[in-house]
Amino acid sequence: QVQLQESGPGLVKPSETLSLTCTVSGGSISRYYWNWIRQPPGKRLEWVGYVSYSGSSKYNPSLKSRVTISIDTSNYQFSLRLSSVTAADTAVYYCAREQTYAGNNYFDYWGQGTLVTVSS
Amino acid sequence: QSVLNQAPSASGTPGQRVTISCSGGSSNIGSHPINWYQHLPGTAPKLLIYSNDQRPSGVPDRFSGSKSGTSASLAISGLQSEDEADYYCAAWDDGLHGPVFGGGTKLTVL
Numbered sequence: 001q002v003q004l005q006e007s008g009p010g011l012v013k014p015s016e017t018l019s020l021t022c023t024v025s026g027g028s029i030s031r032y033y034w035n036w037i038r039q040p041p042g043k044r045l046e047w048v049g050y051v052s053y054s055g056s057s058k059y060n061p062s063l064k065s066r067v068t069i070s071i072d073t074s075n076y077q078f079s080l081r082l083s084s085v086t087a088a089d090t091a092v093y094y095c096a097r098e099q100t101y102a103g104n105n106y107f108d109y110w111g112q113g114t115l116v117t118v119s120s
Numbered sequence: 121q122s123v124l125n126q127a128p129s130a131s132g133t134p135g136q137r138v139t140i141s142c143s144g145g146s147s148n149i150g151s152h153p154i155n156w157y158q159h160l161p162g163t164a165p166k167l168l169i170y171s172n173d174q175r176p177s178g179v180p181d182r183f184s185g186s187k188s189g190t191s192a193s194l195a196i197s198g199l200q201s202e203d204e205a206d207y208y209c210a211a212w213d214d215g216l217h218g219p220v221f222g223g224g225t226k227l228t229v230l
Contacts, residue, residue, distance in 0.1 A: 004164070044123075045208060045221035060218055094165065104153040104171045105212060105219070110164040 002027035004095050004111035012089075012118050018082040022095030022111060025076065029053060033098040034078045035107065036069060038091040046091075050098060051078050085118045092116075124148065124209050124222035131228040137197040140225045142209030144190050148220055152212040154192040156185055159206045159224075168207070169194060196227075204229045 008020035022034070036048040049059035051069040059067045063082070071078040082089060092115050096107040124144045132138040142154065156169040167176050169185035172192065184195045192211075196203055209222040 044223045045210075047216070047218045047220070049218075058218070060216065096165075099170075101171055101174075102153075104155070106155040106167060106170045106210070107157070107165075107219075108167050108170075108176065110166070112162070112164045 002097065002109045004097065004109055006093060006095050006111045006114040008114060008116070010115060010117060012085055012116060013120050014086055014118055015084055018080070018085050018089060018116055018118075020080045020093055020095075020114065020116070021077050022079070023075075023077050024097070027097075027109075029071070029073050029076050029078075033105075034069075034071060035096045035098050036080045037094045037096055037107070037110075039094070039113075040088070040091040043091075045094075048080065048082075048093075087118050090116065090118045124211065124220055126207075126209060126222035126225045128223065129226045129228065131230055132196075132199045133230050134199055134201065136199045137195060138199055138227065140194045140196075140207050140209075140227070142192045142194070142222050144192075144211060144220075146190060147214040148190075148211040149187065149192055150190040151214060154185065154187050154209055154211045156183075156194045157208045157210065159208065161206070165208070199229055201229045203227060 030053045033050045035050040051057045051071045066083045068081045092113040094113045095111045097109040099108040153171045157165045158168045159165040172187040173185045213220040
């Protein structure tokens with residue numbers, strides 16, 4: 001059974017960089033796209049971006065200037081870096097595996113999520 | 121519109137059939153398949169329905185999905201207490217060039 005687990009600091013100061021890692025177990029990290037999705041308190045889920053197994057990436061245009069998602073296939077991990085954070089970046093951050101079927105992309109495995117609070 | 125709309129809450133009694141709706145626009149539901157996720161707070165969200173009406177292995181056939189035009193529905197029959205959760209719809213959006221999510225519907229089993 002594929003499992004994803006987020007890890008990283010739960011508290012980040014304003015203007016600093018948020019860094020999270022997602023560790024994949026129970027399955028291959030190859031052939032898939034690996035995503036970050038977040039949910040601010042009381043708000044809807046928001047797609048942050050993805051990295052492919054080959055290292056290509058794509059980001060939500062609203063975050064593009066501040067986001068970097070990278071992958072380390074040898075350690076079955078992928079990471080999120082979000083720079084210049086503000087209180088608006090406070091959210092539960094989820095990592096998720098993207099699956100493709102007949103032209104449809106969806107998230108078939110998710111991590112439990114980790115709350116990141118931006119506060120001084 | 122680049123967002124999907126869901127009613128914030130729904131409820132039903134055990135054994136009842138409930139329907140959760142999701143509406144969007146031509147850039148998302150109108151052009152792309154819809155997917156549904158079940159989420160119990162504190163746990164990993166779970167894929168419930170993909171490609172409008174497909175159930176992943178292990179999802180009971182009490183759960184079914186449908187789509188028409190720019191709207192979609194998730195139906196749960198034979199409601200059980202364990203179905204109490206948040207349900208989210210999602211679809212690719214041409215404007216965002218990525219997936220968009222509904223605001224979620226909190227299902228209460230009375």
